[in-house]
Amino acid sequence: MPTLTYRDALNQALREEMQRDPNVFLMGEEVGLYQGAYKVSRGLLEEFGPQRVVDTPIAELGFAGIGVGAAMTGLRPVVEFMTWNFAVLALDQIVNSAAKMNYMSGGQFPMPIVFRGPNGAALQLGAQHSQAWESWLAHIPGLKVVAPATPADAKGLLKSAIRDNNPVIVLEGEMLYNTKGEVPDGELVIPIGQADIKRPGNDVTLICHSKTVTVALKAADLLQEAGVSAEVIDLRSLRPLDEAAIIQSVTKTNRCVVVEEGWHHCGVGAQVVDIIQRDAFDHLDAPVLRVTQADVPMPYNKALERAAKSSPEKVVAAARRVLYLD
Amino acid sequence: MPTLTYRDALNQALREEMQRDPNVFLMGEEVGLYQGAYKVSRGLLEEFGPQRVVDTPIAELGFAGIGVGAAMTGLRPVVEFMTWNFAVLALDQIVNSAAKMNYMSGGQFPMPIVFRGPNGAALQLGAQHSQAWESWLAHIPGLKVVAPATPADAKGLLKSAIRDNNPVIVLEGEMLYNTKGEVPDGELVIPIGQADIKRPGNDVTLICHSKTVTVALKAADLLQEAGVSAEVIDLRSLRPLDEAAIIQSVTKTNRCVVVEEGWHHCGVGAQVVDIIQRDAFDHLDAPVLRVTQADVPMPYNKALERAAKSSPEKVVAAARRVLYLD
Amino acid sequence: MSPATATKASKDAGPSGTVLSADRQRALLRQMLLIRRFEEKAAEAYALGKIGGFCHLYIGQEAVAVGSIAALQDDDYIICSYREHGQALVRGIPANNVMAELCGKATGCSHGKGGSMHLFDAKRHFMGGHGIVGGHIPLAAGIAFGVKYKGGKQVCLCYFGEAAVNIGAFHEALNMSAVWKLPVVFICENNRYGMGTAFERVAALTDVAEHAKSYDMASGEVDGMDVFAVYDATMKAVAAAREGKPTLLEVRTYRFMGHSMSDPLHGVYRTKEEVEEQKKRDPIAALTHHLRDGGTMDQAAIEALDAEVRAEVDQAVKFADESPDPEPDALFHDVLADGHD
Amino acid sequence: MSPATATKASKDAGPSGTVLSADRQRALLRQMLLIRRFEEKAAEAYALGKIGGFCHLYIGQEAVAVGSIAALQDDDYIICSYREHGQALVRGIPANNVMAELCGKATGCSHGKGGSMHLFDAKRHFMGGHGIVGGHIPLAAGIAFGVKYKGGKQVCLCYFGEAAVNIGAFHEALNMSAVWKLPVVFICENNRYGMGTAFERVAALTDVAEHAKSYDMASGEVDGMDVFAVYDATMKAVAAAREGKPTLLEVRTYRFMGHSMSDPLHGVYRTKEEVEEQKKRDPIAALTHHLRDGGTMDQAAIEALDAEVRAEVDQAVKFADESPDPEPDALFHDVLADGHD
C-alpha cells in the first residue's frame, strides 16, 4: 500500500471527488494560485481551473454563506477555512444556515457541504490561533463532525464528507499534515460515525481523536512498559459519536481515560463521560478521568504551551489513577 | 420585601450601577429611544442620556468589539444583545478579544465588560431564534457565565457582573422577564460562582439553571406527590461551576438528574455529570440522567416545540429511573 | 403615477422593451391586493393565537415584491429576510400553503417547521425567509454562484431591509458578487426603520446606493410606492445580472404596520402623523387610481377583483384551520437529509 | 522626495504648521533604521529557532509607522494587526522588551504570553497586536469611544492591511465611528497582497479610500514610501479626529519580505522582478538620500546612526537571550483579572 502524508491523502480525496463529480468545488483563502496555505490543495487549480478552485477574499462569514447558497442549488461545495480559528466568524452561516436549512424548510433543502481546515493548536501560534472547536461544533444538531487522525482516515472521511447530503465539518490538524501512513489507492470511503480501535488492550480504555491519538498511543506504549494493556479508541467522528464502540471497550476494561485537545469545561470528553456513566455504570471500576488543554488561553511561550497541552505523561498519570496504581 | 419582575430587577441593577459608577454605560440595539426590545432598559436613556445609553446599528460583531475597546480604556460597558441568537455573529470579539486580552497581554488589560441579553427559546420563534448558547460560552476560559432564574438572582448577579473586572456573560430569558419575585431594595450583590438550593430534599438531586429551574421545581412538586423528596440546585453560575454544592447534594441524595434548556451533546449537563462521577463516584446509586432539548433545531409548530423542550414530566420520568421506581 | 409615467417607464424597461399590457397591469393589482388582504387576515389570525412567534407584515411595501418579481422568469431565484410573505405569494406559493405555514400546519410550505420567518418552496425556487439580519445576503450570492457555475441563465433576487446595510455580511457578499460577476440583484427595501430605529440614527450615510460604488457595482434608487418604477428598475437590473453584472437597488418604501405583530405601530420612534402622511402614498391606492384614470379598470372591476382576492384569502384561513399539525414524529425528521451522493 | 517636497509637505502639515526640524528628520531616520535592523535580527532569531509561531516582518513598510506616529502625542492610542513590530518600536517600547516578547521571555512586553502577534504596552497606550484579520478595527473605534466618553483629547490610530477591507468588521466599525464622530484614524497599509493574494483578485475596487464615501468620512491616499507624506497626511487626519472627524487613509506601501517568516518572498503570486523593482522605492534609501542631498546628514553621520541602531538591536537580542522564561505558574496567571470595581 502506498505511504502518503496526511496532507497528500486529503489532496487525493479532493482530487478524486472532483474528478468523480463536477458539482464538487473547493473555495477558500489561498486555495488556488497559492496552492493552499498548508498546500492541501496543491495542483487542483491547475487540474480543475479557477471556476472549481476558487480563491476568496478574507471574508469567512461571506464565503461560508456563499458555499451554503451554492449548496442550495445542488452543488457540493468544499469550503476551506485557512484555520478553524477564523471560522468563528462564520459560525452564523454554519449553525444558522447550513445546519438548519433542511429542517426549517421541512426537508426541501438538503445541505451537501463540507467545511474543513486545520483545527486546534500548532506550535507557538498564541491565544487567537490555537483553538480547538470540536465541542462547539459537535453540540449542533444538523451537522456531522469528523476529526481524522491518520492519512487513511483523512482520505476516507473526507470522501464520505463530500458525498454526504448533510453539512460535514472536517477537523484536520496543522501538526498532522506532515505525518505519514499507508493509504489505499482509489476508492476509500470510511463511513461517518464509526470509531476505530487504534490499539487493542484489556486493562484501560484510552479514548481520543485527531492529534490526541498519537498522545494516547504513546501513553499506551508507556503503560505497556509498566505491564498495563491499554486499548486506544479513536473516535474519528464526534457527531454522531460511536456510542457502541465506546461502551463495548469500557465494558471490557472497566476503566477509561478520555483525552482531547480542547478545553475541559463542556468538552467532547464530558459528553463521552456522560455516555459511559449512563450506559456502562455497572461496569466502571473507577471514575472516568479526562486529560484536556489547561483551562487557559494558549500562551505563546514554548514551555508554557507545552505545559498547557495534553501529553502522554498526563494520560499515563490519569490511567494509573483509574487503575488505582498510585 | 418588594416584589418585582425579572425585567425590572435587571433594570434596577443597571440603574443602580450606572448611578454608582459613571464609567458604566449600556449599548445595544434599541436600548435607548425604544426602551429596549424587551424593555429591560426602560427609562435609562431619559435618566442617563444618549452618551451612556447608546443605540447601535445592527452590527453585533462591530459593537461587541467597540465595547471591548472601550473596556480597554477603563470603561465598564454593558453590551446588550437583543437576543443571544444574534450574538453568534459577535463570538469572535467575545472569545478572541474579550476572553483573551488580559492573558495574552500578560495581565495588562483587564476586561470589565458585560455581555447580556435573553438566551434560549421563547415561544414559536423558530430554529434561528431559539438557541441556548450556555455550553459554548461556558467552554471558554477567560469568561464568567451566569444564568439567573429569579428576579433577585437577576439583580444580584447583574450587579456582580458589572463590578467584575472580567468579561461576564449574563444569560437572561425572554420567558423570564415577566416572572415575579421578591427583590431586596438597593445593594444586592450575589457572588458569581455560587449555586443556590432552590428547594431542599433528600432522595434525588435535580440540577438546573435559568428557565429550567421552574421546570425542576414543578417536577419536585410532582415527585413530592409520589413521596419522593427532591433537592433542586440552581447552578446560577455556569463558569465557574459551584462544584462543591453539586457534590454536597449528590453525596446526600446519591442520585441526580441534570436539566438544561440547550442541546444534549456537549451541553452544560455533560460537564456536571463529569464532575459528579469524578468526585462522587462512590456515592452514586444510579447513573446520572439528563433532560435536555431534543437533538433537533427548534421547530416552529407549537406542539412540536413543546415536545422538543424539557418539561417537568420528562424530569419526573428521569428521576423515577434514577430512583429505580419504574 | 400617471398612465404617461407608466407607459414611459415601461418603454425604458430595458432589453424586454415591453409595455405592460392591461392584463398584466391588472395582474399586478391582483397580486398587491392579495398581499394586502392576506396580511390583514394574518394579523387577525395572530390576534386569535393561531399564529405564534414573530410575524412581520408587508403592508405598505407591496409594490416592491410585485413590481420586482414581475421582471423575473419562473425559474429565477428569490431569497428574502423574515419579512417575506409578499414575495412568497407573488412567487406563486398558494395562499393556502403560506397561511398554513404561518399556522404551523403540516400543509404549510415548510411543513409547519419554519413558520412566518422561514417560508420555503424549493420547486418554485423560493429560497426562504431567513431570520438573521443580513445572513441571507451571502446565500443569495451563493445561489447566483451556483447558477453561474452550472452555466445557467437565471438570476437571484435578494431582498433585505436598509438596516442590513450596516452589517458585515452585506459588504462581504457585495464584494464577492462583484468580483465574481454573479447574476444577482440586491434589493434593499428601505422602509426607513429597522425595528424602532430610524436609519439616519445608525447609518453615517443614508444613501444606500452609494455603497455600490465601493464595489464597482451598478445601482439605482427607486420609488418603492410605484410598482411600475420598481418593475422597470428591476428589469434593467435583471438583464444586467444575466450578463454577470450585479446591481444594488435601493427601493424607498414604508411599512404601514409595526415592525412585527408584537411591536407598536408608532410611538417614540415615529409619529402617528408620519404614518398617516405616508399612507397617502399607499401603493395600492396609487395603482388603482392609475388603472381607473387610464380606463383600464373601473371601480366595479376593482371591487370585483378585491372580492375575489378576499375569497381566496378566506379560503386560505379555512385551509389552514382545517389542516392537521405535523405528526409528532416530524420532530425528528429532516434534521439530516437521507442518503449520499 | 526632495528637500523641496519635504519642506512643502511639512508646510502643508495642517494645524500644527510645523516644518520638521533637522533633528526630527534625523529621529525619523533613526526609527526607520531601528525597525529595519530589528526585523533583520528577528529573521535571524527565527531561523535559529529562538522565535516560534508566526512572525510578520515590517521591512519595506517602515515609513508608514514612523511617519504616522510622528504625528501623535505620547498619550494617543495605537492599535495594530499582527504586523506590528514597527509600531511597537516607534511608540517607544524598548527593543529589548519587544525582542524578548518575540522570544517568549518573561521580560517581554506581554510577559512572554503574547508573542510576535500580540505585543502590548498599556502604559504606552499601545493597545496590542491582534491576530484575526479586521478584528481590531472595532476595538480601535471602541478605544476612541472611550476617549470621547471621558472627554479626553486623544486619538486612536488603527493600522490594518488592505485585505481587511474585504471583511465585515471593517465596515461595521467605520460606520459606527462616523455615526458617533469618534476620534480615530484608520490607516490601511496597502502593501498590495494579503498573504499570497493580490488585492485586485479579491476586491471589486482596489481604491480603498472609496469606502470612506459610503460612511461620509474623510479619506486620503498617501505614498507610503515617503515618510513625510505619511506624516503630513496623518497630521491632518489626527487634527480632524480630535474634532470628532474620523479619517480613512490608504497608505500605498510594499512588503519586501514574505508574508510571514514561514512564507516565500516571491513565487506564484508575485515575481522576483516585481520585488526587486519595488525595492528601488525603499523608504529608508529615499530618506537617507533626502537627508544627504539636503545636507542634513553626511554619509558618515548616517553610518554612525546605523551603527548605533545595530548596537541597540544586538543588545536587544542579548537581552532576550539572557532573559528567563516565565515561571511555570504563569500558565495559570492572568486568565482572570483579580478584584472587583
Ligand SMILES: Cc1ncc(C[n+]2csc(CCOP(=O)(O)OP(=O)(O)O)c2C)c(N)n1
Ligand atoms: C443579526 C440580527 N440582529 C438583530 C436582529 C433582530 N431584528 C430583527 S428585524 C430587525 C430590524 C431590521 O430592520 P430592516 O433590516 O430595516 O428590515 P425591516 O424589518 O425594516 O424590513 C432587528 C433588529 C436580527 N434578526 N438579526
Ligand SMILES: Cc1ncc(C[n+]2csc(CCOP(=O)(O)OP(=O)(O)O)c2C)c(N)n1
Ligand atoms: C479572519 C482571518 N482570516 C484569515 C487569517 C489568516 N491571515 C493572516 S494575515 C492574512 C493576510 C492579511 O493581509 P493584509 O490584511 O493585507 O495584511 P498584511 O499581512 O499584508 O499586512 C491572512 C489571510 C486571519 N488571521 N484572520
Ligand SMILES: [Mg+2]
Ligand atoms: Mg427597515
Ligand SMILES: [Mg+2]
Ligand atoms: Mg496586505
